[in-house]
Amino acid sequence: MDETSHETTDEIAHVAQHLARNLxxxxxxxxxxQEGLAKASGVPRSTLANLESGEGNPSLTVLMKVAGALGAPLDELLASPRAKVRKWSVEDISAQNRGSGLTIRPLVPEPVRDSILDTMAFAPGAYLRGTPHLPGTREYFTCLEGRVAVxxxxxxxGLTAGDVLAFPGHVPHSYRNEDAHHKALGVSVVILARAGV
Structure with missing residues (x-):
């Protein structure tokens, strides 16, 4: 085996190991x-087991199906550990001003399947009416600072710093900073129900 062939074989082995770990x-x-992913992707469980052991040699079609079922880009499946590190500056993350004196920013700047993760910064007295979701949706609000009524x-x-409230996301709900003089901060986690499930 010449040196070029040896390097190519090593590179393929590295990619297979990255794929196994990332998968x-x-x-x-x-x-x-594995059974759940097999069902979601249409790829046999035995194929997934081979990929996770680092032994598989998948086609592009198989990789696309698996990536689609995981809600991840193809390069995330194949990336080396260093390539997956990314930093966002505060300017890179878009904030929305909603309601009266409320700023909402994504907690995680990449899409997270079936979830909405936001920070909620309340000006004194700020109020927001929540958007009802599909039945089966579960919402969690964690108060990080100040006093928020949900x-x-x-x-x-009523919640103060450290309190967490869980509630069904399909019912009417709203948020209010009941302190007229101080800001409040919280985190909203919405676990979305899937349509037709």
Missing amino acids: VALRHARALT FVAGERH
């Missing part, structure tokens, strides 16, 4: 079993 990590992050189906729930 396991992404599958676990999505709380999927109204769910007409019932008031």
Whole structure:
């Protein structure tokens, strides 16, 4: 075997190892079993097991199906550990001004499948009416700073720093910073229900 062939073989082995590690990590992050991923992607479980062991030699079609089922770009499946590191500056993350005195920014600047993750910065007295989601959606609001009242189906729930409130996301809900003099900060996590599930 000449030197070029040897280097090519090594590169293929490295990519297979990156794929194996990334596939396991992404599958676990999505709380999927191999069987669940097989069903979602249409790829046999035995093929996935081979890929996760670093032994597989998948076609582009198989990789595309797996990446699609994981909601991840193809390059994330194949990337070396260093290539997956990325930093966003505050200017890179778009903020939305919503309601009266409320600023919402993504907590995670990349899409997270079936979830909405936001920070919510409330000016003194700020108010926001939430958007109802599909039945089966679950919402979590964590108060990080200040005092926030969350109204769910007409019932008031007062939160202070460290408190977490979970509630069904399909019912009417709203948020209010009840302090007229101080800001408040919270994190909203919405686990979306899938249509037809």
